[in-house]
Amino acid sequence: MARQQRGIRTRRTILEAAGAVFDEHGYAATTIAMVLERAEVTKGALYFHFPSKESLARAVLAERPPLETVPVRPCKLQEMVDVTFVLACRLLDDPLLKGGVRLAVDQCAPQSVDHAGLFRRWADHLTWLLRQAREQGELLPSVDPRETVEMLVGSLAGIQLMSRALTERADLAHRVAVMWSHVLPSIAVPGLLPRIDAASDRGSRVTEDLG
Amino acid sequence: MARQQRGIRTRRTILEAAGAVFDEHGYAATTIAMVLERAEVTKGALYFHFPSKESLARAVLAERPPLETVPVRPCKLQEMVDVTFVLACRLLDDPLLKGGVRLAVDQCAPQSVDHAGLFRRWADHLTWLLRQAREQGELLPSVDPRETVEMLVGSLAGIQLMSRALTERADLAHRVAVMWSHVLPSIAVPGLLPRIDAASDRGSRVTEDLG
Structure with a gap:
């Protein structure tokens, strides 16, 4: 043993x-x-x-990404936002996650390593959350959960790449907050919008709560 | 000679x-x-x-990107949208642009080739357009042109990467249209919104008009 x-x-x-x-x-x-x-x-x-x-x-x-470690929230849009901010936090110091993301966007890796798989798994998890959000009446009727999630995953992949190139990801949480401020009004029903916390320190607060 | x-x-x-x-x-x-x-x-x-x-x-x-070839529009937000769709079109068959974008997101390239420079030039051009849009009263007061543009450039970088990995960029124009449908309502004043054409065939129509 x-x-x-x-x-x-x-x-x-x-x-x-x-x-x-x-x-x-x-x-x-x-x-x-x-x-x-x-x-x-x-x-x-x-x-x-x-x-x-x-x-x-x-x-x-x-490697299992740290998606499942984010606390369950009554508001599923909040949970989805939390997942992205926690990922942004972990990308600062988790070598396995950093390596995975680098490989996922690395176009040099051979096909056999299935580098798109990581994005697919994240997209699946976020789509699952967004479908629950729909059932709970959190989403505008125009939202197609899979389409919105693929847009989010693609955007986040590029945003972290840019943040890494420019500041070694020091400004990543801020860039994620900017993305959410542009995208949430097209996803959430108006009444919910002011109650969703997507400030740039959201990730560190959630991570702290996790201990 | x-x-x-x-x-x-x-x-x-x-x-x-x-x-x-x-x-x-x-x-x-x-x-x-x-x-x-x-x-x-x-x-x-x-x-x-x-x-x-x-x-x-x-x-x-x-290499000068094809930003300047997009026709000048009275509505500067429309011109910005056009630039992104024309880029998405050219990414299908312009070897120099494809190579440039690949190098720009290629984290293996040495620092000396300044691979972030391409994004910086695009961001500068789009910021210039967005500042004109502001002067013309096209933008919501909440918009910070540079911040919005950096979000757009980062997102587009990731979206084209994902589209390339999944479909050799065949669905890129559609993905760009999905991005705009999520982002434009947070940028444009409400009265302008229905007049902006950000449908997925926008790029091919503009390119056709260019001859």
């Missing part, structure tokens, strides 16, 4: 190192040697868990 | 070939040999114009 747990811990160490290296260098420029050096594990341990660079990329992308 | 014109034509051939190769393979995986093969020019001709891969990337990114 102790041995198995050591295995799980080693796998995690390797994955986090791979996430950090992919984040910094992208798919094409990353080598197994760079991940080995970062993870400080033996070559044998790494190849036991991951036979190739591709399998490392796939595992980083398959 | 004939010789000088031949030089200009050769430079253009090389640039378009480089755009196509950067678009398909990204910065890291592109080699001078690939550009040579695509351009069908001599090694001497290529190195005469571009001493390195970096200088090729810089020239592709420095």
Whole structure:
């Protein structure tokens, strides 16, 4: 059992190192040697868990994103807003998430690593929330949940890329707040709008509450 | 003179070939040999114009984007919408633009190629239009032109990336129309809104009019 747990811990160490290296260098420029050096594990341990660079990329992308850790809210639009702000917060210091997002927007990664999968999973989760919002009467009748979510996911992908290029994501939460201030009035019924908190410090407040 | 014109034509051939190769393979995986093969020019001709891969990337990114070719409109918001739809159209078949956009979102490109420069130029042009829209009373008082434009440019960067990954950009015009339908009501004064044409075939109609 102790041995198995050591295995799980080693796998995690390797994955986090791979996430950090992919984040910094992208798919094409990353080598197994760079991940080995970062993870400080033996070559044998790494190849036991991951036979190739591709399998490392796939595992980083398959990592469960922190969507489910956001508290359930009675208002589903608020929950969706919270998910995006918590992601923006975690993108500052979670190596696995950073690596996953980098790979997801990395057009150099081979098709076999399914780099669009991460976006698909996020889009699925947000669509599920938006459909609940519809059932609860939170949405304007013009909203098509899937279409709105794909627009949001695409926009967020580009906004974080721009924020990373310009400020190493220091202004990401602000940029997400600007996006919501432009988009929420076209999604939420007017009565709900003033009650949704989409200020740029929303993510840090929700994260704090999570402890 | 004939010789000088031949030089200009050769430079253009090389640039378009480089755009196509950067678009398909990204910065890291592109080699001078690939550009040579695509351009069908001599090694001497290529190195005469571009001493390195970096200088090729810089020239592709420095290419004047087709922003200025969009007809001037009395309504500046309409002109801004037109610019985005024409860009979406050209992204289907203009190798230089495709290469430039790919490099702009390519996080593998070295700092020295200033890949954020392309976005900055587009943002400057759109901000200039939005400031004119403000002077003409087209904007809601809540709009901060620069902030709105940076949100739009970031969003469009991500939306085209997603559209490329999912459909080779076949649905890009539709995705741009979805974005505008969510964002315009937060930008335009209500009276103007129904008069702005942001349907997904807007780009092909404007391009047709241009001949």
